[in-house]
Amino acid sequence: MVRYNSLADSVGHTPLVGLPSLSPSPTVRLWAKLEDRNPTGSIKDRAALSMIRVAEATGQLRPGATILEPTSGNTGIALAMAAKVSGYRMICVMPENTSVERRQILAMWGAEIVSSPAAGGSNEAVRMAKELAAEHPDWVMLYQYGNPANAEVHYLTTGPEILEDLPEVTHVVAGLGTTGTLMGIGRFFADKSPEVKIVAAEPRYGELVYGLRNLDEGFVPELYDPQYVTSRFSVGSRDAVRRVRELLEREGIFAGLSSGAIVHAALAQAVKAEKAGERADIVLIICDGGWKYLSTGAYAADLDTTEDFLDTQVWA
């Protein structure tokens, strides 16, 4: 059944497609879950709509309310669409060093953008949003980094979809940002199929983004619980760009940069399984499509130029 009452109702149930060219052998296979097929084009539609639904049900979010959220892009975009349709005002706090397309799309759905300083990346966006929330107690900050509805939706939908489509799954590789995706999927597999390995791919940015004044300004999302992760890898922009290009050339999939980092970590797991002579069915998450990253040169410029450009950006 692919008929839905509204756009928001069509979230999830994304296709899982094989990657026959990137898979190393018939016994070590890669599968991509295409989360770009969600209403606003990213996996964040699941979390955004789930957080809104819970906030409406508990009465935290009432008609005419103002929503405030720190975001590097996709969560803000997903919230902006839902806010537009439901008549909420939407304010995003977003690092200034994010791609121009994210700003254009947010503006298109009527969101207001407060820019946070480039140095410090999303940490600064979180800090500024918390300050704004304290100044405006009537605004509703859904706060994706600590909102249980973010992880819960992946426990209830993303995890079960993967297991239903591929009961023989051995690994799930996803991006680590708010940690919501990994916490939800990780908890689901811990309950249903605990031998499945949960692998985190974390973007490694340039120095500017780690430009904190002291180490105590570091940030670990409140949702994060390392017991639901098997291993965690740091992937730089060069490897992420290399992998989005490989995905495009060998499988025809046009994905965003965080997905490149995820493909990189997934291929490392595939090589490991192949060397060990073990069967593997590795699911990797395609978080969004490449549209929002065209201006970064990720698909056209030479690799050095792209890497230099991305060095100062919050690219994932």
Next chain:
Amino acid sequence: MAVEVRIPTILRTFTGGEKKVDGSGATLAQVIDDVDSRHPGLKARLVESDNLRRFVNVYVNDEDVRFSGGLEAPTADGDVVVVLPAVAGG
């Protein structure tokens, strides 16, 4: 050959501004001790009561050591150790 240790901006006051320093040891703990012997004070910023500090992430060849033995994670010549402050994504 040695283990290359990459130092984040915020900790370069301990390394005279150097972005990377060499260390040696068969575990991360040994490498940190070795580097601290030439750059005193660095270890105290990374380690607290025999654990990594909460807002410090350390990767050996891109793998987060918290999932591969922590301070006892094995290291070998040619490995790259990256130290980074924990930051938000999303």
